[in-house]
Amino acid sequence: MRTLSSNQFEYLPRTKKFIAEISDLGPNAMGQIFPDACDLGIEMHSVHTGKVAQFFVNEEKRDSGGDLEGWILIPTDVTLRKIPHLAGTTVVILND
Secondary structure, rough: OOOEEHHOOOOEEOOOEEEEEHHHOOOOOOEEEOOOOOOHHHHEEEEOOEEEEEEEEEEEEEEEEEEEOEEEEEEEEHHHOOOOHOOOOOEEEEEO
């Protein structure tokens, strides 16, 4: 898994939400975030703080026909211990 830049996402501060389309993130944007588990997620480098946070897929969004619309990711527990102000932050990746 490669590290993504926070610049690749639109950030909505009022809702603490990062949003991007999967095609804008490049190949292999999501990957296995824990060596001993199959959880998928991303690693994001903040251009403002210089810190790196990991987010894991908490939910898949599908339309009424079952087609994948996107993923909702939340910070890992390890990330929240290192960067507590990310509590309540979500990352939305749209399957365009």
